[in-house]
Amino acid sequence: MNKLKLIIRNKIYFDQYLFISITLLSIMGLVFLYSASQGNIETTIKQSVFVIFGLVLMFLVSQPDPDFFKNNSLFFLICSMILIFLTLIFGKEVNGAKRWLDLGFFTLQTSEIIKITLPVFLAAYLYDKSLPINLLNTFVALTLIFTIVNLVRIQPDLGTSIVILIAGLYILFLAGLSWRFIGVSFGLFVLSLPLIWNNFLEPFQRQRILTLLDPTSDPYGSGWNITQSKIAIGSGGIQGKGYQMGSQAHLDFLPETETDFIFSVIAEEFGFIGVCILLAIFFFILLRCLYLALNARDRFCRLTIGGLSLLFLSTIFINLSMVIGIIPVVGMPLPFISKGGSSLLSFYISFGIIISMATHKKLIQR
Amino acid sequence: MINLNQRLSEKKNFFNRLLFVYIFFGILFLYLIYKTFTLQVSSYSDYELASLENKTREFLIQPRRGIIYDRNGEIIVNNIPSYNLIANPAGLDDIDSLILDIQKIIELSDSEIKTINDNFPSKKRLNRELILKKDLTPKEIAQFEVRSYKFPELQIAVRYSRVNLFPYIFSHSIGYIGNLSEEELEEILISQNQRPKESIFSYSNGFITGKTGIENVYDKKLRGKFGKKTYEVNASGRILKEIETIPPINGEDIFTSLDIKSQNVAFNQLDSRRGAVVAVKIDDGAIVTYVSSPSFSVNKIANGLSKKEFNDLILNEDKLFFDRAAQGRYSPASTIKPAIGLYGLKKKLIDWNFTIKDPGFFVLPEDGRIYRGWKKGGHGEINLQDAIIESSNTFFFSLAYQTEIEDLREHLSYFGFGKNICKDCFMPDIGLLPSPEWKMNTHNFGWYKGDTVNMGVGQGYINATPLQLAYYSAFLATKGRLNNFSFVQDSKDHKKDTFISENINLNDWAKIHESMVGVIENPRGTAGRLRPLKDYIVAAKSGTVELVSTETKEDYQIIREIEGQRDHAIIIAFGPMPNPEYAVSVVIENGESGGSVAGPVAIAVLNSLIKE
Numbered sequence: 001m002n003k004l005k006l007i008i009r010n011k012i013y014f015d016q017y018l019f020i021s022i023t024l025l026s027i028m029g030l031v032f033l034y035s036a037s038q039g040n041i042e043t044t045i046k047q048s049v050f051v052i053f054g055l056v057l058m059f060l061v062s063q064p065d066p067d068f069f070k071n072n073s074l075f076f077l078i079c080s081m082i083l084i085f086l087t088l089i090f091g092k093e094v095n096g097a098k099r100w101l102d103l104g105f106f107t108l109q110t111s112e113i114i115k116i117t118l119p120v121f122l123a124a125y126l127y128d129k130s131l132p133i134n135l136l137n138t139f140v141a142l143t144l145i146f147t148i149v150n151l152v153r154i155q156p157d158l159g160t161s162i163v164i165l166i167a168g169l170y171i172l173f174l175a176g177l178s179w180r181f182i183g184v185s186f187g188l189f190v191l192s193l194p195l196i197w198n199n200f201l202e203p204f205q206r207q208r209i210l211t212l213l214d215p216t217s218d219p220y221g222s223g224w225n226i227t228q229s230k231i232a233i234g235s236g237g238i239q240g241k242g243y244q245m246g247s248q249a250h251l252d253f254l255p256e257t258e259t260d261f262i263f264s265v266i267a268e269e270f271g272f273i274g275v276c277i278l279l280a281i282f283f284f285i286l287l288r289c290l291y292l293a294l295n296a297r298d299r300f301c302r303l304t305i306g307g308l309s310l311l312f313l314s315t316i317f318i319n320l321s322m323v324i325g326i327i328p329v330v331g332m333p334l335p336f337i338s339k340g341g342s343s344l345l346s347f348y349i350s351f352g353i354i355i356s357m358a359t360h361k362k363l364i365q366r
Numbered sequence: 367m368i369n370l371n372q373r374l375s376e377k378k379n380f381f382n383r384l385l386f387v388y389i390f391f392g393i394l395f396l397y398l399i400y401k402t403f404t405l406q407v408s409s410y411s412d413y414e415l416a417s418l419e420n421k422t423r424e425f426l427i428q429p430r431r432g433i434i435y436d437r438n439g440e441i442i443v444n445n446i447p448s449y450n451l452i453a454n455p456a457g458l459d460d461i462d463s464l465i466l467d468i469q470k471i472i473e474l475s476d477s478e479i480k481t482i483n484d485n486f487p488s489k490k491r492l493n494r495e496l497i498l499k500k501d502l503t504p505k506e507i508a509q510f511e512v513r514s515y516k517f518p519e520l521q522i523a524v525r526y527s528r529v530n531l532f533p534y535i536f537s538h539s540i541g542y543i544g545n546l547s548e549e550e551l552e553e554i555l556i557s558q559n560q561r562p563k564e565s566i567f568s569y570s571n572g573f574i575t576g577k578t579g580i581e582n583v584y585d586k587k588l589r590g591k592f593g594k595k596t597y598e599v600n601a602s603g604r605i606l607k608e609i610e611t612i613p614p615i616n617g618e619d620i621f622t623s624l625d626i627k628s629q630n631v632a633f634n635q636l637d638s639r640r641g642a643v644v645a646v647k648i649d650d651g652a653i654v655t656y657v658s659s660p661s662f663s664v665n666k667i668a669n670g671l672s673k674k675e676f677n678d679l680i681l682n683e684d685k686l687f688f689d690r691a692a693q694g695r696y697s698p699a700s701t702i703k704p705a706i707g708l709y710g711l712k713k714k715l716i717d718w719n720f721t722i723k724d725p726g727f728f729v730l731p732e733d734g735r736i737y738r739g740w741k742k743g744g745h746g747e748i749n750l751q752d753a754i755i756e757s758s759n760t761f762f763f764s765l766a767y768q769t770e771i772e773d774l775r776e777h778l779s780y781f782g783f784g785k786n787i788c789k790d791c792f793m794p795d796i797g798l799l800p801s802p803e804w805k806m807n808t809h810n811f812g813w814y815k816g817d818t819v820n821m822g823v824g825q826g827y828i829n830a831t832p833l834q835l836a837y838y839s840a841f842l843a844t845k846g847r848l849n850n851f852s853f854v855q856d857s858k859d860h861k862k863d864t865f866i867s868e869n870i871n872l873n874d875w876a877k878i879h880e881s882m883v884g885v886i887e888n889p890r891g892t893a894g895r896l897r898p899l900k901d902y903i904v905a906a907k908s909g910t911v912e913l914v915s916t917e918t919k920e921d922y923q924i925i926r927e928i929e930g931q932r933d934h935a936i937i938i939a940f941g942p943m944p945n946p947e948y949a950v951s952v953v954i955e956n957g958e959s960g961g962s963v964a965g966p967v968a969i970a971v972l973n974s975l976i977k978e
Binding site for chain 1: 384391398405414418420601
């Protein structure tokens with residue numbers, strides 16, 4: 001028996017902490033989704049299939065050696081960019097946005113792929129460069145990041161493009177981008193805000209920002225989502241209204257309960273206690289990622305784990321800030337909980353990569 | 367091999383930066399948790415309420431107004447159900463074809479079809495009932511019922527109309543109802559701890575309120591309390607299920623003291639002439655007859671008039687809406703004489719044996735001005751009793767001449783002049799009991815002795831409403847012990863408002879009654895021709911209100927060519943003597959003779975009250 005266990009441990013790459021907590025999160029997600037979809041069994045079963053498929057995918061992705069990702073990162077990046085271009089040309093248009101490629105059995109949101117391949121490529125690119133990162137490499141990396149971000153933004157998909165931007169910048173930051181450079185860039189960004197406001201934001205996006213500043217100015221119009229979300233969360237109280245008892249969710253007051261606003265449903269039905277339990281699990285996963293990043297075998301693994309875990313963290317943060325009404329409404333799912341195909345699978349893949357990076361050891365660390 | 371130090375420093379640098387980001391987000395997450403805590407714990411009650419208001423919709427349920435009865439328990443005003451064809455629009459898609467189908471059974475006018483089409487979209491969206499046709503006839507109901515299986519979404523439901531079963535004779539006493547303004551509604555709802563919201567109506571004309579008469583004065587009692595129905599609704603306002611129903615409390619019924627029979631008699635006797643009749647039961651001051659003429663139909667007012675009909679009503683030169691009984695001001699004329707006589711007795715200015723010589727006029731000593739009586743040549747040597755029976759002006763001119771105006775005013779106010787004597791009348795006028803201050807303020811002239819002399823025969827500035835004259839009549843009948851008037855029988859409130867004039871002894875009261883009986887029974891009485899109209903004894907005093915002052919009968923013949931210049935006819939009466947039960951006053955505008963024109967009306971009303 002012990003021998004068998006030893007073989008498994010040596011041949012199979014597996015992090016039980018992440019695997020258990022993500023599985024737990026996924027199962028909770030299914031329970032929440034069943035209520036958020038107003039007891040829609042079809043939706044829940046479909047999501048279950050994605051969850052099972054995603055867990056298998058995570059396991060499979062964690063088996064190859066990190067060098068496999070490092071060596072093929074350029075190939076992955078080029079493939080995902082081709083998909084982005086294909087989306088711009090052949091994409092399926094929904095509500096005025098071209099974000100999806102219809103593969104027949106599955107509609108793929110291509111930006112969810114590049115969200116992973118870009119940080120992995122950047123980590124590989126910086127693997128053998130001298131650190132802290134020099135100006136030329138910074139320039140190359142930033143050009144790549146902004147090109148991809150802009151390709152996603154024009155779909156338009158503001159939420160994902162922001163996440164991709166953040167993920168790319170994390171890698172550069174972790175690779176030791178100088179504080180002076182950061183300070184100057186930030187100054188330029190602040191100065192260019194009026195330009196962005198006038199030229200890069202759609203009117204509805206501007207309206208969302210204005211609504212955030214004063215949701216009561218138009219409670220039945222653009223402020224509706226934020227107002228109803230706050231009512232849902234607030235009326236949950238400490239203990240919540242009970243599973244499937246949330247009137248805000250079940251009487252259609254809350255918008256997008258299965259995706260962006262699923263946290264509001266959870267908060268309404270399970271209260272502050274439920275919110276704390278959910279956040280505790282997220283927090284545990286993040287701490288585990290921090291630990292793994294610090295103990296990673298080389299610079300590529302460190303940067304990749306750091307970048308992908310911060311991608312995960314940013315997504316959670318943006319989603320929660322949005323439903324609580326701290327930032328404007330942008331389409332952003334709650335990882336492992338919200339209904340979704342591509343976005344859900346992309347997180348299983350990310351964590352598959354993280355586990356791969358964390359579990360493949362070398363005798364001599366670089 | 368890469369330098370070990372370099373590797374360690376890179377690792378340390380990475381560690382610092384990752385930790386920096388984690389701490390940065392850690393702080394942000396703490397803020398998020400704090401915000402969630404604020405929403406869910408600190409502001410919980412606000413959001414709990416907001417969530418509750420989101421998911422529930424409340425409807426007011428309109429109560430029915432109380433029924434109004436006459437003193438014998440006969441219904442005067444009732445809520446009459448009418449049948450409406452009502453659709454549940456949730457199951458309807460094609461309203462036009464439904465209208466076509468209905469038209470095969472029940473006729474729909476163009477305006478009805480327009481209303482249906484206008485209301486359909488919103489009613490369907492909100493899942494509320496849609497009224498297709500109001501006031502179905504029994505035939506239409508029958509025609510629909512046999513085919514109702516074809517229309518699962520339709521039903522016939524009851525809505526009420528407020529109907530006065532005697533629409534003309536109670537127009538001014540009971541009054542009418544009308545629509546409630548938003549402000550009035552809000553005020554009522556707040557008083558019942560409710561808030562304005564959508565309503566389930568009991569009446570086909572919506573929110574109603576008493577506008578005039580008893581309907582107005584007793585509105586609070588009649589209106590009842592609104593009920594409430596609470597539904598669960600979704601975000602689009604669609605009704606999902608009923609949560610709670612608090613039934614309305616219908617208004618209290620009002621048992622009035624009015625008597626349908628005597629109302630009818632008074633109304634028919636007045637026969638559309640301009641005037642008023644008020645009769646009361648003297649032991650408790652309950653108003654039994656209250657008619658102002660000519661009249662109008664309260665049902666038409668309450669349930670909708672065309673613009674032309676409305677204009678005809680308000681432009682009518684007889685002023686149909688004008689409540690002559692409580693708001694018409696008339697000089698009391700000779701009917702005031704018994705009160706003046708009592709003043710003389712009280713002040714010991716005269717006694718029953720005191721006489722004067724009546725040459726047919728009175729000369730005011732101050733300026734030689736002449737005040738004439740109605741009879742040329744006068745009544746000769748005359749005492750108080752005969753002065754009342756024959757209605758000598760000279761006697762009362764000279765008696766009034768000896769009075770102080772302030773004393774006389776105080777005395778007359780006991781009899782109801784110049785004040786409100788009714789507990790529940792709608793906007794009663796208090797008439798005018800003039801004073802020197804009043805005259806100075808109004809006419810900018812001082813009070814002349816001649817003004818006091820004129821008051822002695824009820825002419826000049828003094829005036830009173832028929833309601834006040836009825837009070838005066840009842841006050842004489844009860845010898846000064848009388849309740850304020852009321853339209854409602856209320857046995858609990860039976861104590862009398864006594865302000866008996868102590869200085870008038872019972873013998874004087876009896877002699878006054880005797881004199882007033884003489885007005886009819888004595889061959890010289892001014893209302894002698896009423897004698898055969900009854901088979902019991904009635905005390906009365908007639909009066910004739912001069913609108914234009916004339917010197918001679920010939921002059922009067924000239925001015926009476928114009929109807930509006932003819933004298934008003936007035937009478938006050940009570941009976942049966944010697945123990946009177948009812949008192950009455952009658953005013954007929956331009957009726958000319960109190961005794962022979964107003965008198966028969968008063969006797970007919972007394973007959974209807976006493977003979978049963």
